[in-house]
Amino acid sequence: MRSTVSLTKAADYDRDTVYNAVKTLLETLGGIEKFVAPGQRVLLKPNLLGVFKPEMAATTHPAIVYAVAKQIQEAGATVLIGDSPGIGDFKTVLKITGMQAVIDELRLQAVDFTPRAEYHDEQNLIGKSIELAAIFKDVDVVITLPKLKTHAQMTFTGALKNQFGCVPGLDKAKYHYKLKTRDWLAELMVDINLIVKPSLAIMDAITGMEGPGPSGGDPRHIGVLIASADLAAVDIIACSIINLPPETVPVSAAAAHRGYGVADLSHIDIVGEVWQQFEIADYKKVEHLVNILKLMPLPKFLMDWMQRYWSPRPKIIADKCIKCMKCRDVCPTEPPSIDPTKNWNADAKTCIKCYCCHEFCPVKAIDLPPTLLERFSPEKIVPTMTGFYYSLINRFKRS
Numbered sequence: 092m093r094s095t096v097s098l099t100k101a102a103d104y105d106r107d108t109v110y111n112a113v114k115t116l117l118e119t120l121g122g123i124e125k126f127v128a129p130g131q132r133v134l135l136k137p138n139l140l141g142v143f144k145p146e147m148a149a150t151t152h153p154a155i156v157y158a159v160a161k162q163i164q165e166a167g168a169t170v171l172i173g174d175s176p177g178i179g180d181f182k183t184v185l186k187i188t189g190m191q192a193v194i195d196e197l198r199l200q201a202v203d204f205t206p207r208a209e210y211h212d213e214q215n216l217i218g219k220s221i222e223l224a225a226i227f228k229d230v231d232v233v234i235t236l237p238k239l240k241t242h243a244q245m246t247f248t249g250a251l252k253n254q255f256g257c258v259p260g261l262d263k264a265k266y267h268y269k270l271k272t273r274d275w276l277a278e279l280m281v282d283i284n285l286i287v288k289p290s291l292a293i294m295d296a297i298t299g300m301e302g303p304g305p306s307g308g309d310p311r312h313i314g315v316l317i318a319s320a321d322l323a324a325v326d327i328i329a330c331s332i333i334n335l336p337p338e339t340v341p342v343s344a345a346a347a348h349r350g351y352g353v354a355d356l357s358h359i360d361i362v363g364e365v366w367q368q369f370e371i372a373d374y375k376k377v378e379h380l381v382n383i384l385k386l387m388p389l390p391k392f393l394m395d396w397m398q399r400y401w402s403p404r405p406k407i408i409a410d411k412c413i414k415c416m417k418c419r420d421v422c423p424t425e426p427p428s429i430d431p432t433k434n435w436n437a438d439a440k441t442c443i444k445c446y447c448c449h450e451f452c453p454v455k456a457i458d459l460p461p462t463l464l465e466r467f468s469p470e471k472i473v474p475t476m477t478g479f480y481y482s483l484i485n486r487f488k489r490s
Contacts, residue, residue, distance in 0.1 A: 129167030141178025173202030323352025
């Protein structure tokens with residue numbers, strides 16, 4: 092199986108620049124008419140994480156939404172836009188992210204994802220039935236508009252992970268608590284994509300986020316838009332651009348082993364620009380030990396154990412904390428593992444390392460300090476851990 096991914100240069104977020112870039116991007120894939128038809132209801136799903144201004148690179152830029160929505164309207168379809176933010180109420184998030192201005196100008200329909208419905212799919216791995224936003228029962232086409240960002244827990248967030256926002260409100264935190272590990276969360280995200288069935292992904296990679304995203308990192312200019320009907324292939328190209336091995340990304344790995352989209356770079360046909368011209372060798376990633384060891388032949392039980400005990404534990408930065416209590420409120424454990432009124436460090440016994448507190452802190456006051464082992468170089472850790480593992484295996488065999 093092969094997939095086609097289109098790339099187009101875009102130097103900045105000038106409205107005309109972005110509109111023309113999106114038009115070129117879509118033309119190389121067959122035009123907007125290939126994905127939408129007159130009279131259809133089309134839902135745009137941008138990344139609206141929370142109350143972040145566009146220049147912070149935590150959310151999809153409004154210029155992208157404008158360009159895509161405008162061209163869908165020109166094709167004769169009706170456009171809706173929705174998401175379930177983690178920080179702030181939906182109306183405030185629309186205003187701060189610049190989406191409300193686009194909605195007003197183009198007369199789009201804003202859809203809060205709070206109303207929910209049950210969806211069933213026999214292909215699901217985590218649960219045959221999942222509660223998602225009810226709107227997906229009432230639209231003809233879903234187009235996802237992710238932002239290219241690195242991610243403190245899931246390593247990378249792009250086209251596939253963007254559909255986790257289809258889970259209403261704090262249900263996301265409940266899944267974090269129930270599923271515990273990144274790998275199971277990744278399987279859930281594939282399940283959600285199987286239900287929502289986005290027809291197209293257009294990734295905002297003009298300015299991405301590097302470092303401890305999805306909200307605590309720093310903006311990094313990349314200068315490209317990426318699009319495909321294959322969401323997994325979009326993520327593979329995006330990871331290649333930022334020099335991130337896709338096999339260390341849980342969602343990409345889950346999609347690969349379940350045959351959801353194309354996971355092999357050699358099986359992706361590139362149209363438009365070549366991805367290598369946008370490659371950034373020093374893009375700051377989340378170099379947790381578990382990501383490094385993912386490349387080694389270690390068993391899953393050992394990986395899960397290391398994820399639990401050797402991953403960074405959140406710490407509140409006292410002089411930045413405004414005591415809004417968002418970290419406490421989104422923590423999925425009961426009682427909350429982190430609470431600014433009690434302790435600056437997350438509870439070592441109860442914290443599940445989901446990093447919801449880090450993701451939803453509006454002032455970047457949650458730090459993820461490296462663990463003792465992570466302070467050593469990967470060149471020393473990997474051989475040491477691998478040798479230790481095989482010595483245990485050999486000792487077991489001799490006994």
